[in-house]
Amino acid sequence: MASLNGRPFQLSFAILVAIVGVVGGGCARSMQSIDLARDAYVSGDFQVADETLSQFAEKQGGVSDAAALDLAMVDLASGNVRSAEARLRHLRDKFDTSPKLALVSEAASTVTDDRVRRYHPSGYEEVMIRAMLSLCSLASDQTDAESYALQATEKQNELSREAESRGFLSPGEVYQPLALAPYLRGIMREATHHDFDDAAKAYRLVSAVRPQFAPAAEDIQRASGGSHSQAGHGVLYVIACVGRGPVLQETVAETTSAALSIASSVLNAETNEEESADGKKRVNGPVLPNIASVKVPLVVIPPSPIAAIGIRSGGQLLGATQTITDVGELATRQVESEMPYTIARAVVRRATKEAAVAKVGNSIGLNGSVGSLFHFAAASAWAGSEKADTRCWGLLPREIQVFRCELPAGDHIVSLDPLGFNGQSIGLPVNEHVQIVNGRNTYRIAIAPAEKVFVSSSP
Numbered sequence: 001m002a003s004l005n006g007r008p009f010q011l012s013f014a015i016l017v018a019i020v021g022v023v024g025g026g027c028a029r030s031m032q033s034i035d036l037a038r039d040a041y042v043s044g045d046f047q048v049a050d051e052t053l054s055q056f057a058e059k060q061g062g063v064s065d066a067a068a069l070d071l072a073m074v075d076l077a078s079g080n081v082r083s084a085e086a087r088l089r090h091l092r093d094k095f096d097t098s099p100k101l102a103l104v105s106e107a108a109s110t111v112t113d114d115r116v117r118r119y120h121p122s123g124y125e126e127v128m129i130r131a132m133l134s135l136c137s138l139a140s141d142q143t144d145a146e147s148y149a150l151q152a153t154e155k156q157n158e159l160s161r162e163a164e165s166r167g168f169l170s171p172g173e174v175y176q177p178l179a180l181a182p183y184l185r186g187i188m189r190e191a192t193h194h195d196f197d198d199a200a201k202a203y204r205l206v207s208a209v210r211p212q213f214a215p216a217a218e219d220i221q222r223a224s225g226g227s228h229s230q231a232g233h234g235v236l237y238v239i240a241c242v243g244r245g246p247v248l249q250e251t252v253a254e255t256t257s258a259a260l261s262i263a264s265s266v267l268n269a270e271t272n273e274e275e276s277a278d279g280k281k282r283v284n285g286p287v288l289p290n291i292a293s294v295k296v297p298l299v300v301i302p303p304s305p306i307a308a309i310g311i312r313s314g315g316q317l318l319g320a321t322q323t324i325t326d327v328g329e330l331a332t333r334q335v336e337s338e339m340p341y342t343i344a345r346a347v348v349r350r351a352t353k354e355a356a357v358a359k360v361g362n363s364i365g366l367n368g369s370v371g372s373l374f375h376f377a378a379a380s381a382w383a384g385s386e387k388a389d390t391r392c393w394g395l396l397p398r399e400i401q402v403f404r405c406e407l408p409a410g411d412h413i414v415s416l417d418p419l420g421f422n423g424q425s426i427g428l429p430v431n432e433h434v435q436i437v438n439g440r441n442t443y444r445i446a447i448a449p450a451e452k453v454f455v456s457s458s459p
Contacts, residue, residue, distance in 0.1 A: 031390060034067060038394050041070070042244065042304075042449045046078040065091065065119045066391045069129075073241075073395035076136060077447040077454045085136035092129050095121055117389065122338075123159040124246075124331045125393045127152050127178060131325070131400070134184050135239060139445040139456040142188070149184040153177060163337070174337045179210040180325040180400050186219060187237060187404075190228050191441045199223040206324070213324055215404065233406045234436040236414065240309050240321045240446040243398030244302035246331035250388040251298040255291050259343035294346035295388045299335045301328040301398055304450050305426050310417040311403055312429070320419060321401035321446075328398050346386070397449070409438040416446055416453050427451035 037052035053074065056067035068091055075084035098120070121129070130152035137145035156175050163171035186202035189195040200223035207216035222228075229235050308320045417429040430453045436442055445456040 031063065034063060034070065034394065037067075038070065041074055041077070041395055044452045044454065046074055049074045050078075061118070063119070063391055065094070065121075066393060069121070069125070069393040070395040072132065073447070076132070076139070076445070076456055079454075079456055081136055081139045081456050085133060085140065088129055088133050088136065092126075092133070095126060095129075119391050121393065122331070122334060123155075123175070124327070124334045125396075127155050127159070127330070128327065128393070128396055130155055131178060131180055134180075135241075135400075135445050138184075138237075138239065138443045142443070146185055146188040149181040149188075153181040156181075159334075168337060174333050176333075177205065177209045178325055178330075179206050179213065182206050182209070183324055183402065186223065187441060190223055193228055193439065196223045196226045210324065213322060215322060215402075219404075228439060229406045232409055232438055234409055234438055235441045236405050236407055236412075236434060236436065236444070237441060238309065238311055238321060238403040238416065238444045238446055240401045240403075240448060241397035241399075242308060242321065242323075242401050242448050243306055244304040244449050245394075245396035245398045246299045246301055246328050246392070247394045248297040248335075248388075248390040248392045249300045250295055250390055252293045253296045253298075253339065253343055254293050255343055255347060256340060258340040259347060262340055262344035291347055291350055294343055294350070295386055296339065296342050296346065297335070297388045297390050297392075299328070299332045304398065305420055306418050306448050306450060307421040307423075308401060308419045309403070309446055309448055309453060310415075310419050310425070310429075311405065312415040312417065313405075313407065313412050318405045319403055321403040323399045324402050325400040326398075327396050327400065331396075349386070395449075397447075407434075407436045409436050411435055414444075416444070416455065418448055418451055418453050427453070429453075430455055 033052060034056060037049045040046075040048040040052070050071065053067045053071045056063050057071055058064070068087060072084045072087040072091075075081070075087060098118075130148050134145045134148040134152065137143060137148055156178055160171045160175035163175060168174065182202040182205040186199045186206065189199035189202060200220055203216055203219040203223055206213060207220065210216075308322070310320045311318045412434045414432045414434045415429040416432060417425050418427040420426040427450075430446075432444060432455055434442055434444070447454045447456070
């Protein structure tokens with residue numbers, strides 16, 4: 001029997017500790033720096049946010065793509081609309097052409113954790129890339145706004161079909177249509193002054209998807225009547241990204257029967273059975289361990305004081321923005337639906353690690369109490385080093401809200417006022433010069449993660 005103080009034990013344990021150390025704190029330190037950049041964005045310090053995020057976006061792998069997504073929001077809020085659109089288009093194309101599974105990083109994750117996997121956005125993030133591209137287009141020349149909105153709808157439908165093929169229950173509820181997409185189609189069709197039937201159809205879909213959105217009834221009535229706006233008036237649309245949106249934080253989740261079933265299927269597929277000399281089946285490969293809980297990412301909505309944006313003109317309150325898409329709810333539904341697979345991946349990883357520890361122990365002749373102690377200590381240290389993958393697009397809004405009003409053709413000063421949940425102003429209003437053209441739409445894209453409102457506008 002090997003001695004507890006013997007060199008084989010010390011050497012083998014040292015090797016495993018070294019492997020644990022590879023996971024390291026690099027990713028954690030990166031996320032801490034990105035959190036500081038996100039705080040700078042919320043406070044309106046776009047220079048600090050840009051400089052910090054750019055450092056990570058320019059690197060390859062790790063958190064680079066998540067940082068680039070955040071940079072797009074910094075660009076949009078600071079008025080660099082073209083840069084935001086170009087960045088999001090590049091990322092959309094990159095994610096579309098990259099395989100969701102990369103063999104090298106997937107293999108590496110079995111001996112570390114999900115943080116070494118190549119970053120690929122969650123489904124809701126892929127949908128929101130296209131939604132935010134629509135807003136970028138509205139803030140510039142409006143040329144591709146409707147096309148981007150349709151892409152958002154198509155991506156959500158694609159995710160629903162994929163979920164159905166994987167056996168998800170009620171995928172249509174998890175991957176509900178995005179109300180923003182048909183709403184944008186409606187306002188763009190209305191602006192043509194002849195596609196009113198298409199506009200009315202789009203608004204009916206908005207009402208079906210989000211019945212809480214009260215203005216949809218008026219939109220349907222107006223489009224059905226074939227009217228864009230009253231004579232001598234144009235339309236101002238304020239589309240607002242309100243509040244701090246979803247981020248991922250580490251939590252501990254109990255293993256579920258669904259997750260264990262998925263993990264068991266994966267392990268069975270990887271296990272080979274051989275017949276021994278006595279005719280019995282011998283299983284080679286990892287065995288499903290007895291695991292009560294694992295570390296997983298949880299969707300969290302950071303607190304923010306803003307509820308909506310009030311719009312005033314000529315000293316009169318015209319109204320306030322209303323929610324068309326709840327991004328936080330969208331993220332929560334989709335991440336929760338994927339949770340059995342996230343847990344199963346952690347269970348499979350734990351099984352692989354325990355099998356590796358057992359193999360090392362056997363190879364150096366550790367058995368009995370010493371072997372058990374080595375297995376327990378090494379496997380516990382290795383598993384304890386795991387962290388949940390919390391990389392995400394952390395500067396998405398909590399909600400996308402909209403407001404429509406008709407104003408006489410001409411120049412106006414419109415005030416955008418951040419409102420708290422009690423309906424009172426919580427910050428300084430932003431005054432915007434708005435030129436209204438008879439029979440046409442004018443857009444203002446407002447970014448309001450907290451008490452300050454930042455505006456990107458169409459020329």
